[in-house]
Amino acid sequence: MTTTETTPRLIAISSGKGGVGKSTVTANIAVAMAQAGLRVGVVDADIYGPSIPGMLGIASAPPAMTPEGRVIPARAHGVRVISMGMLTDDDRPAILRGPMVSKYLQMFVRQVDWGPLDVLLLDLPPGTGDIQLTLAQAFPLSGAVVVSTPQDVSLKIARRGLRMMEQVNVPILGVVENMSGFTCPSCGTVTHIFHQGGGERVAAELGVPFLGRIPLDPSVVDCGDAGRPVVLTAPDSPAATACRDIATKIAAESVSSGGIATPFSWTPGQAESPAAPVAPGPDTPPGALCGIEIRPEALTLTWGDGRRQTIPARDLRLACGCARCKDEMTGARLLLPETVPLDVHLTRVHSVGNYALGLAFSDGHDTGIHTFASLREMSEPEVEDV
Numbered sequence: 001m002t003t004t005e006t007t008p009r010l011i012a013i014s015s016g017k018g019g020v021g022k023s024t025v026t027a028n029i030a031v032a033m034a035q036a037g038l039r040v041g042v043v044d045a046d047i048y049g050p051s052i053p054g055m056l057g058i059a060s061a062p063p064a065m066t067p068e069g070r071v072i073p074a075r076a077h078g079v080r081v082i083s084m085g086m087l088t089d090d091d092r093p094a095i096l097r098g099p100m101v102s103k104y105l106q107m108f109v110r111q112v113d114w115g116p117l118d119v120l121l122l123d124l125p126p127g128t129g130d131i132q133l134t135l136a137q138a139f140p141l142s143g144a145v146v147v148s149t150p151q152d153v154s155l156k157i158a159r160r161g162l163r164m165m166e167q168v169n170v171p172i173l174g175v176v177e178n179m180s181g182f183t184c185p186s187c188g189t190v191t192h193i194f195h196q197g198g199g200e201r202v203a204a205e206l207g208v209p210f211l212g213r214i215p216l217d218p219s220v221v222d223c224g225d226a227g228r229p230v231v232l233t234a235p236d237s238p239a240a241t242a243c244r245d246i247a248t249k250i251a252a253e254s255v256s257s258g259g260i261a262t263p264f265s266w267t268p269g270q271a272e273s274p275a276a277p278v279a280p281g282p283d284t285p286p287g288a289l290c291g292i293e294i295r296p297e298a299l300t301l302t303w304g305d306g307r308r309q310t311i312p313a314r315d316l317r318l319a320c321g322c323a324r325c326k327d328e329m330t331g332a333r334l335l336l337p338e339t340v341p342l343d344v345h346l347t348r349v350h351s352v353g354n355y356a357l358g359l360a361f362s363d364g365h366d367t368g369i370h371t372f373a374s375l376r377e378m379s380e381p382e383v384e385d386v
């Protein structure tokens with residue numbers, strides 16, 4: 001990312017189910033944040049079904065480049081945007097395999113000449129698949145917002161999305177209930193087409209904030225189709241007011257995972273620890289990584305509950321859970337301990353999102369991702385069966 005005075009907060013807007021209005025909410029809160037004076041960027045991470053350009057009135061024309069070869073984001077209504085929809089048109093859909101999608105996402109965040117930003121919103125595709133995981137692994141997300149309709153089926157899947165974000169240590173900023181009640185323009189009667197209150201219930205159940213409800217309003221559709229979000233075209237409507245309130249809450253929230261700053265990377269010869277330790281406070285989750293000291297032969301980790309744990313490099317190598325070392329289906333260990341040199345040591349340690357460490361070893365193995373939870377379980381050195 002371009003050098004900025006401040007690092008922007010990376011906020012993922014997600015949903016369990018498709019069609020619940022996640023991109024509509026992203027477009028509206030982005031414009032509302034820009035109206036409030038924030039410097040906002042949007043990455044349309046829905047590579048296969050990009051809808052942000054249409055909603056913000058951005059033509060599908062190839063983006064301009066800087067002389068250094070960086071992509072210049074489109075600008076609309078005060079918001080900077082990058083999307084696959086600017087690189088392809090409707091008749092040439094993106095036909096990409098997973099690794100290419102991951103490359104595009106990394107490029108969208110890192111290789112775009114964003115300029116100074118306060119917030120970078122990532123409009124995720126629905127679900128809990130590859131793209132969501134790539135983003136959570138590649139970038140230290142500041143938080144995630146989950147959009148759902150109040151309908152049971154949508155909430156059930158949204159709950160899964162919330163759990164996934166929790167598992168990868170992404171702080172949940174809250175739940176937005178969209179399409180919540182339709183007010184008849186002739187008689188004023190409110191009909192709860194998709195039921196009501198479900199979003200608030202799920203938020204309460206999971207102990208995360210409820211950010212607000214946006215009513216079902218036909219003008220939201222018209223504004224989206226015309227490329228001018230409802231917060232611009234009908235700023236006094238209940239839908240626009242709700243979007244602005246939600247944007248204010250998201251902008252004000254500063255939930256942190258409570259651990260050391262990520263991303264970081266260490267290689268031997270580096271005298272300093274890769275990330276300065278933080279003192280755990282009363283709100284720090286027990287499993288947050290608060291300190292890391294690395295020597296080629298061992299890692300010393302300090303956790304949110306104050307526990308210090310030293311794990312020898314060979315134990316870490318033997319505990320690798322990657323598909324080459326462990327059968328993914330049965331969980332049976334494939335790595336033979338006698339094939340791991342006794343003096344195996346660490347050659348690289350790097351953060352993976354907010355929830356894991358990526359480790360490379362002197363035997364050339366570098367595909368293991370060790371989650372904080374699995375590292376915490378390694379309280380005793382592994383007993384080897386050599």
Ligand SMILES: Nc1ncnc2c1ncn2[C@@H]1O[C@H](COP(=O)(O)OP(=O)(O)OP(=O)(O)O)[C@@H](O)[C@H]1O
Nearest residue numbers: 018019020021022023024179215216217220221224
């Ligand atoms: N509050 C609302 N009132 C009326 N229509 C809405 C509202 N929110 C979204 N919509 C409409 O619902 C449709 C789906 O919205 P949108 O594309 O934002 O959903 P999505 O969750 O991003 O979908 P997907 O991720 O599957 O592409 C659009 O036509 C949009 O205009």
